[in-house]
Amino acid sequence: MWGSAMTNHPHRLPPPDPARRVDVIVVGGGHAGIEAVLAAARLGSSVALVSFDLDKVGEMSCNPAIGGLGKGQIVREIDALGGAMGRVADATGIQFRMLNTGKGAAVRAPRCQSDRHLYREEATREVRAADGVQLVGGAVTGLIVEEHAGQDHVRGVRLEDGSEWRAGATILTTGTFLRAIMHVGETISAGGRVGERSSEGLSGDVARLQLKLGRLKTGTPPRMRAASFDWDRMEIQEGDADPRPFSYATTAPFPRLPQVPCHVTWTNASTHKIIADNIGRSAMYSGRISGVGPRYCPAVEDKVMRFADRDRHQIFVEPEGLETDVVYVNGVSTSLPAEIQEQFVRTIVGLERAEFVRYGYAVEYDFVLPSQLAETLAVRHVPGLFLAGQINGTSGYEEAAGQGLLAGANAALWLQDREPFVVARHEAYIGVMVDDLIVTHPTEPYRMFTSRAEYRLLLRNDNADRRLVPRAAEIGLVGQDVLAAVERKAATIAHAVSTLSARFVEPSKTLADVLKRPEESLANLAVKYPEVAALELDREVAESVEIEIKYAGYVARQEETVLRMREQESTLLPDALDYAVLTGLGTEAREKLTNLRPRTLGAASRIEGVRPPDVALLAVHVERWHRERDAANAT
Numbered sequence: 001m002w003g004s005a006m007t008n009h010p011h012r013l014p015p016p017d018p019a020r021r022v023d024v025i026v027v028g029g030g031h032a033g034i035e036a037v038l039a040a041a042r043l044g045s046s047v048a049l050v051s052f053d054l055d056k057v058g059e060m061s062c063n064p065a066i067g068g069l070g071k072g073q074i075v076r077e078i079d080a081l082g083g084a085m086g087r088v089a090d091a092t093g094i095q096f097r098m099l100n101t102g103k104g105a106a107v108r109a110p111r112c113q114s115d116r117h118l119y120r121e122e123a124t125r126e127v128r129a130a131d132g133v134q135l136v137g138g139a140v141t142g143l144i145v146e147e148h149a150g151q152d153h154v155r156g157v158r159l160e161d162g163s164e165w166r167a168g169a170t171i172l173t174t175g176t177f178l179r180a181i182m183h184v185g186e187t188i189s190a191g192g193r194v195g196e197r198s199s200e201g202l203s204g205d206v207a208r209l210q211l212k213l214g215r216l217k218t219g220t221p222p223r224m225r226a227a228s229f230d231w232d233r234m235e236i237q238e239g240d241a242d243p244r245p246f247s248y249a250t251t252a253p254f255p256r257l258p259q260v261p262c263h264v265t266w267t268n269a270s271t272h273k274i275i276a277d278n279i280g281r282s283a284m285y286s287g288r289i290s291g292v293g294p295r296y297c298p299a300v301e302d303k304v305m306r307f308a309d310r311d312r313h314q315i316f317v318e319p320e321g322l323e324t325d326v327v328y329v330n331g332v333s334t335s336l337p338a339e340i341q342e343q344f345v346r347t348i349v350g351l352e353r354a355e356f357v358r359y360g361y362a363v364e365y366d367f368v369l370p371s372q373l374a375e376t377l378a379v380r381h382v383p384g385l386f387l388a389g390q391i392n393g394t395s396g397y398e399e400a401a402g403q404g405l406l407a408g409a410n411a412a413l414w415l416q417d418r419e420p421f422v423v424a425r426h427e428a429y430i431g432v433m434v435d436d437l438i439v440t441h442p443t444e445p446y447r448m449f450t451s452r453a454e455y456r457l458l459l460r461n462d463n464a465d466r467r468l469v470p471r472a473a474e475i476g477l478v479g480q481d482v483l484a485a486v487e488r489k490a491a492t493i494a495h496a497v498s499t500l501s502a503r504f505v506e507p508s509k510t511l512a513d514v515l516k517r518p519e520e521s522l523a524n525l526a527v528k529y530p531e532v533a534a535l536e537l538d539r540e541v542a543e544s545v546e547i548e549i550k551y552a553g554y555v556a557r558q559e560e561t562v563l564r565m566r567e568q569e570s571t572l573l574p575d576a577l578d579y580a581v582l583t584g585l586g587t588e589a590r591e592k593l594t595n596l597r598p599r600t601l602g603a604a605s606r607i608e609g610v611r612p613p614d615v616a617l618l619a620v621h622v623e624r625w626h627r628e629r630d631a632a633n634a635t
Contacts, residue, residue, distance in 0.1 A: 058123025
């Protein structure tokens with residue numbers, strides 16, 4: 001069921017009959033918008049994607065890279081759910097690396113450096129090739145809102161040229177463009193990205209729907225010319241010699257493009273002095289920016305001021321593509337004036353003669369407090385409106401794409417009167433992210449890390465297909481052929497584990513027991529034992545077999561924890577429950593529960609300020625509420 005958070009949504013207006021009508025309107029051509037369009041279309045909806053500039057669909061606004069810690073797992077989940085991000089990254093990657101290979105399986109994550117121009121072209125091709133999708137160029141100036149049964153319903157969007165596009169469901173994936181302001185030192189201009197405008201009217205319409213808004217900040221570093229760098233003075237960072245793709249559908253030959261190195265250098269005392277001497281000219285430190293930036297990806301001036309004891313900070317020098325001379329200098333995001341950017345950058349080893357293509361800048365923008373959303377990313381009190389991406393207070397392409405896929409799928413399912421598609425915390429990083437968002441009031445852009453997932457050993461990058469393809473196939477996000485392939489892979493892994501567990505090679509030790517030793521590997525066993533070699537496992541399957549055996553005890557304990565928590569996660573909190581009158585709850589718990597309206601007892605337990613005694617007492621009140629309701633119905 002759609003649940004208490006969605007009880008108002010079935011009350012739809014009779015469908016209008018304008019010339020321009022689709023089932024789903026998606027506003028914004030970024031990563032969230034792309035996945036929303038494709039998911040809704042795969043489920044049979046007609047979709048229109050509306051964007052300022054159709055040449056910028058799939059634009060990598062900041063870092064030309066996909067994946068990373070926590071994020072790489074999300075990309076593989078998107079792929080398992082039928083999304084495009086993994087395929088696009090594989091087709092356009094110019095360096096692939098598996099991070100944390102020296103650590104446990106739970107925290108290993110794929111990452112690739114992308115050719116930003118080819119990425120945009122490939123993403124646009126995916127959208128244009130999808131059945132039932134139209135691309136509409138133009139600026140959205142407002143929402144079409146109509147009242148039905150005393151409640152506002154969103155019925156589509158109005159464009160700057162005066163035209164209207166009507167739809168049963170509207171998905172806003174507006175990124176950093178809502179009332180966006182760009183800052184370079186003392187210079188301020190409207191816009192969410194260089195060369196692109198701010199969305200003003202749309203932000204006002206969102207506020208008029210009684211949605212609570214906040215203000216956040218993000219930033220980007222300067223871009224420079226590769227020919228102006230002294231590459232020999234920097235540390236080289238090669239990709240993996242035998243790289244792995246993101247997508248389970250990617251086949252040989254892989255990688256498809258020539259692979260290139262990145263480089264590493266460092267700031268130094270001279271860099272820090274110039275920044276500190278001019279800190280008053282930073283838009284962030286001068287007070288001209290009110291929004292809060294990402295704590296885990298701070299501006300260089302923030303790093304210098306917050307970590308004054310550090311004598312250097314790492315800088316990653318990353319090419320933007322194979323056919324461009326432009327380089328992304330990762331680690332010097334800044335809003336300092338242009339002349340100060342030139343001064344401090346040229347103190348960095350290897351960048352002494354750097355030529356600037358574009359200066360760094362900060363962007364301040366509106367977002368919607370995501371506690372107003374259901375688990376489906378539908379706005380709880382505004383039927384027909386879904387939100388995905390940075391409008392929900394997140395940062396990063398991967399987080400946005402995961403939300404876009406979920407919002408697009410649920411918009412289509414809602415219009416078809418089908419069950420919602422909800423992913424739980426123990427099923428996916430996407431589920432962790434959505435659950436985190438709807439039970440908090442973000443004070444900084446939300447970024448995914450493996451540490452956010454309490455069941456991260458269950459949510460590894462190697463098993464995303466086995467976790468999620470069956471769920472995707474149930475609703476039609478992937479085909480039966482994909483499901484059959486995953487089932488064959490799972491059977492192969494199970495057979496290998498069973499074979500190793502049954503073959504004794506020592507008086508009381510099986511091959512599986514031997515493999516559990518830290519120094520042992522499946523590759524070594526294949527050399528020593530013909531029956532292991534005879535399994536003929538490919539690299540990905542062999543890795544999963546090794547992980548399943550080495551971590552079997554830990555995985556079993558996490559699965560037991562999931563089972564214990566399932567009762568709380570399945571206990572729905574009645575929408576009519578009045579927390580203000582519940583006796584025994586702490587004051588902070590009562591306020592947080594009233595404001596956030598968690599859907600389940602499990603979600604309530606994760607709200608900051610709601611203590612275990614509050615949760616136990618809440619369970620008692622819920623049981624009493626059901627008894628009283630049943631008694632009232634009986635009379």
